[in-house]
Amino acid sequence: MAAPPERRCWEREQARLKAGVVEQDTEEWQKDPNFTGLERVGGVDLSYIKGDDTSACASLVVLSYPALQVLYEDCRMVAVTAPYVAGFLAFREVPFLVEAVQRLQQEEPKLRPQVLLVDGNGLLHHRGFGVACHLGVLTDLPCIGVAKNLLQVDGLARDELHREQIRSLQRSGDTFPLTGTSGRVLGMGACWVLDLSFLNAQVLRSYNNSSKPLYISVGHRVSLDTAVRLVRSCCRYRVPEPIRQADIRSREYIRKQLCAPLEVRPARPESSKKEAELEDESDA
DNA sequence: GCGACAG
DNA sequence: ATCTTGTCGC
Numbered sequence: 661m662a663a664p665p666e667r668r669c670w671e672r673e674q675a676r677l678k679a680g681v682v683e684q685d686t687e688e689w690q691k692d693p694n695f696t697g698l699e700r701v702g703g704v705d706l707s708y709i710k711g712d713d714t715s716a717c718a719s720l721v722v723l724s725y726p727a728l729q730v731l732y733e734d735c736r737m738v739a740v741t742a743p744y745v746a747g748f749l750a751f752r753e754v755p756f757l758v759e760a761v762q763r764l765q766q767e768e769p770k771l772r773p774q775v776l777l778v779d780g781n782g783l784l785h786h787r788g789f790g791v792a793c794h795l796g797v798l799t800d801l802p803c804i805g806v807a808k809n810l811l812q813v814d815g816l817a818r819d820e821l822h823r824e825q826i827r828s829l830q831r832s833g834d835t836f837p838l839t840g841t842s843g844r845v846l847g848m849g850a851c852w853v854l855d856l857s858f859l860n861a862q863v864l865r866s867y868n869n870s871s872k873p874l875y876i877s878v879g880h881r882v883s884l885d886t887a888v889r890l891v892r893s894c895c896r897y898r899v900p901e902p903i904r905q906a907d908i909r910s911r912e913y914i915r916k917q918l919c920a921p922l923e924v925r926p927a928r929p930e931s932s933k934k935e936a937e938l939e940d941e942s943d944a
Numbered sequence: 945g946c947g948a949c950a951g
Numbered sequence: 952a953t954c955t956t957g958t959c960g961c
Contacts (some may be wrong), residue, residue: 706951710953744952746949753951780950790950811950818948875950 671753674789680797681789686881687774687802693827698725700772701894703902704757704795705912706740709918717742717917718756719910720764721902723775728901732771733762741878746811747786750794761799774881775802775890777902782879784847786813790868796880803879804887805847806903810875814840825849826873835888838875847877853898860930871898 684779689697701723708716722732722900742752757778765772777827782792784806810818816838824838826849835850851873876891878884894900899907 706952712952742949746951747951749951769960785950807950809950812948856952865946888951 663941667748668747670748671787674750674787674794676742678787678789679795679798681783681793682881683783683878683882683883685883687897689774690802690882693721693727693891695890696888698774700771700773701725701728701890701902702732702761702906703778703900703906703909704760704776705906706738706753706756706901707907709914713743714906716739716751716756717910717913718760719906719913720760720857721909722764722771723894723902724892725772728771728896730905732764732768733905733909734767735910736760737913737917749780750789753780754791754794754798758798761795761801773801773833775804775893775898776879776892777804777806777894778879779806779808779903779907781805781807781811781847781875784811784816784877784926785812786811786848790877791877792879800881802881804882804891805877805879806900807874807875807877808850808872808899811847812840813846814846816840816841816846826851827914829873832881834940835876838877845884847875848884849873849875850888850892850896851898852892874900874903 685691689695703718704720706716706718708910717735719735721730723729724731737754740752744752753922778792778795780792783788784790790805796803810816829836829851833852835848837845838847838849839845851871874906876888889901894902897904
């Protein structure tokens with residue numbers, strides 16, 4: 661069965677944009693062990709409404725660095741058109757993220773982030789060009805892909821080897837390379853914040869069941885090593901703060917969108933209902 | 945053929 | 952992505 665023509669078109673577009681991807685540190689602060697000179701880190705995310713796959717809230721936040729305080733927030737309802745297809749996430753979400761970045765640069769140019777953390781993958785992708793690369797090339801900003809689940813590509817899978825790598829890093833607090841069958845390191849698995857809440861109850865099982873790793877990969881204009889160091893320095897909880905704030909705020913925005921119409925809805929016409937009931941009774 | 949599949 | 956409460960512990 662041939663791939664849908666729409667997907668063919670998407671692949672051509674990715675191939676075209678891929679020429680612009682940069683996998684190396686291009687900024688001075690990236691080369692500094694303490695990221696001296698880095699002052700603003702951005703995070704982006706889309707949240708969806710449960711039964712509605714076309715309405716979403718796109719959010720962009722900018723946090724100060726290293727304090728990680730929110731300097732800027734932009735949440736906006738958008739009409740999503742492209743369906744979600746694993747491997748083609750960028751075509752669904754990137755247009756709205758680019759708009760948000762352009763809006764920021766127009767309205768608050770001084771708050772332009774120096775790097776963006778993106779929910780999803782960069783080079784860790786079927787065609788080596790995930791949403792983080794896509795957004796990076798279109799905005800010309802350094803981008804880092806941070807995924808919460810492993811995209812199974814180039815032989816990578818949630819197999820016994822992968823589970824063993826997770827177990828080993830949870831003891832050392834370190835990272836492990838995501839090496840594809842091709843031999844290429846596509847990204848790094850990492851887990852810096854362990855969930856020890858149930859340590860007392862099941863000490864033994866905790867090592868096998870505690871929090872899942874993050875999957876970090878290069879998006880644009882950043883090296884993998886720098887990407888991993890930066891994400892680590894942004895983690896208060898499992899998910900790095902810029903993405904976490906974008907996620908929290910977009911979900912909250914949607915929650916308020918859903919509640920607002922209920923509050924202004926006029927009271928039910930109780931009178932007519934009672935009259936109808938009375939008529940029924942009188943007829944009976 | 946069946947299963948897998950970032951958000 | 953989203954559906955979902957309480958609960959146990961520091």
